[in-house]
Amino acid sequence: MDFNLTREQEMLRNMVREFAEKDLAPKALELDNKGEFPADVIKKMCELGLGGTLGKKEYGGSAMGHLASILSVEEISRVYPPAGFCLEGIHSAIALIQNAGTEEQKKNLLPRLIKGEKIPCVGVTEATGGSDPSVMQTVARPEGDEFVIDGRKVWITLAPVADIICFLATVDGKATAFYVEDGTPGFEKGHRADQVGLKSVPIGEFAFTGCRIPRSNMIGKEGGGLPAALTVFSTVARPNVAAIALGVAEGAYEVALKYCKERKLYGAPIANLQAIQFSLADMSTEIEAARWLCYYGVWKADQGKSVREVAVDTARAKVFATEVAIKTCVRATQLMGGYGLSPEYEVIRRLQDALELFPAAGTSEIMRVTIGRSITR
Amino acid sequence: MRLNIVVCIKQVPHPEHFHEIKLDPESQTINRRGIPAILNPPDKHALEEALQLKERYGGTITAVSMGPPEASQIMEEAYALGVDRSILLCDPLFAGADTLATARALAIGIQRLGEVDLILCGTHSMDGATGQVGPQLAEILGFPFIGFVRKMEIQERGTVLAERTIERGYLKVEGSLPLVLSVTKEINTPRLPTVIGIMEATQKEIYTWDTKELGIDPALVGIEGSPTRVSGIFERRLSRKGELLQGDPEEVIRKAIKRLRELEALR
Helix, strand or coil: CCCCCHHHHHHHHHHHHHHEEEEHHHHHEEEEEHHHCHHHHHHHHHHHHHHHHHCCCHHCCCCCCCHHHHHHHHHHHHCCCCHHHHHHHHHHHHHHHHCCCHHHHHHHHHHHHHHHHCCEEEEEEEEEEEHHHHHHCCCEECCCCCCEEEEEEEEEEEEHCCCEEEEEEEEECCEEEEECCCCCCEEEEEEEECCEEEEEEEECEEEEEEEEHHHHHHHHCCHHHCCCCCCCCHHHHHHHHHHHHHHHHHHHHHHHHHHHHHHHEEEEEHHHHHHHHHHHHHHHHHHHHHHHHHHHHHHHHHHCHHHHHHHHHHHHHHHHHHHHHHHHHHCCCCCCCHHHHCCHHHEEEEEHHHHHCCCCCCCCCHHHHHHHHEEEH | CEEEEEECCEEEHHHHHHCCEECCCCCCEEEEECCCCEEHHHHHHHHHHHHHHHHHHCCCEEEECCCCCCHHHHHHHHHHHHEEEEEEEECHHHHHCCCCCCCCCEEEEECCCCCCCCEEECCCCCCCCCCCHHHHHHHHHHHCEEEEEEEEECCCCCCCEEEEECCCCCEEEEEEEEEEEECCCHHHCCCCCCHHHHHHCCCCCCEECCHHCCCCCHCCCCCCCCCCCCCCCCCCCCCCCCCCCCCHHHHHHHHHHHHHHHHHCCC
8 A cells, every 4th residue: 555645746735835824824814804705816726737637738737636636625725725615616617527528618618717717616506405406496498509598506616706607407307517608698696695614715696597508508418417417526526625624624733733832831831731632632633534535535536446436435535524624623722712712813713614514515414325325235 | 148047956954844853963963864855945046036037038947956866856846846957966975065065066067067157046055054055166167156146137248237135235246147146035936836847847857967977086075075074063952931020011121121131131
């Protein structure tokens, strides 16, 4: 067994860590407080190539792979999770188009998304839910060379700022993937959600009212939307969200550890107290467990394993890492007393961010359904 | 004007881990085992300046380092940033070199490259921190040297106009190409490598030259060729003791001044 990263992956990790610590850390609090979309941060991340780790070279990507994509998300999220979450949205859209799109769509869309010139989003969830596509109400009616779309999507990451909107709609009852460009008549962006965490990530809804799009905007085959979306969820969205959770946990743990080494009680650092050490030991152990679950699923994807083989591991990573992130942040707030609860300090803000990860790319319950089915069939 | 630029770089222990470095009084050496190594931070400014000059004037950039095989990591990093060629001077005979023996090896390596217009260095290495290799290199090559450069411009007449940082300001200095410069951190903000740069870097060849390849007399390099020797290494132990002064602000200030005078920190 080789647990080492490749030299490229190591260099990528070092580069992203340096970027996060020098460029993101000084402005994380301000960005959180403003709650504005960090457009300049996204642009810079894409200039560095972090949007294109999954993109093939012919479309301007580096094709570095799934593990590389989550390493960059982890490092960004260790310092500023909202930027990691935006990166997840970009990775998912790129993967959907690259996996299922036509050559023309790939040539037209991918270079712009990889460079960060256009912001994408992927919309599956509706008011009735996102995990059961059989109740999907957004429909695409074929009319000549066009489709007429009606319906509404909610809780979509990056929707309020997206230029290229990928979505699922049913054609004769079969889920099919499409994209629409912002500004198309009949397409309208709606309410931006108010969030408890990840405050600078724009999450919101959009609606179609008799929106006409050309047939060439269909991504993949008619009726092929569900497998296309599930592939992206299993190999990109869930492992990316798991990596955000891992980064959140690492960030909170590091802050708490530093505090415990510096904070003195009865003349000695509180890190010398066994009760504190036990808590830190549990935090670090769970983070390491989460790390290897996160890496394992995407490592399998990079080895060319089937989506089915990868899906259960990435579901495990997602459910475990998100729960570890929350536990770690709660423990960190406890260790830091009043400082742990002040939004001026990182830990409580990270706990709020971690809570947002529960429903992202499928709830913990849906992850357990995926895992449960795979082990009982 | 196309410029052939050489940037001298070095691998050093990560400054954040300096406190973990152990001194071995018997062998008079530093034990760096387990300490992550990085590209010397001041050298990043030299690389960045070279990249900006190449963007403006065209030409080539060659990164040169003397170090153990592990230093190939920083040669890869230089490739990832955009240099055209990375050369590692690597031979067990180079071990234990002082600044002069290092400068000799670098000079011979650089002479092998053919025509060179400009050699850029960081002001110092974070570990040795002597700041001598740059000037010694210039001396051996017979080039002018301008140190602590915070700003530089290439003049049409084939000179460099540089602002050289001094204690209370700066000097404007002009020197003819070819020359050696050491640059300060104020000169630029080093870029990060891109993902594609990283991918390409690992595919490129790092040229490794040993003493035979360079045709160097082993007596001139490494510990053998070093006129200076470490006669002893000592660990500095810092022990800090705090004192708490209480009372209203004026009273505390009076007490603080009195205490500082007692300690002869104030006269």
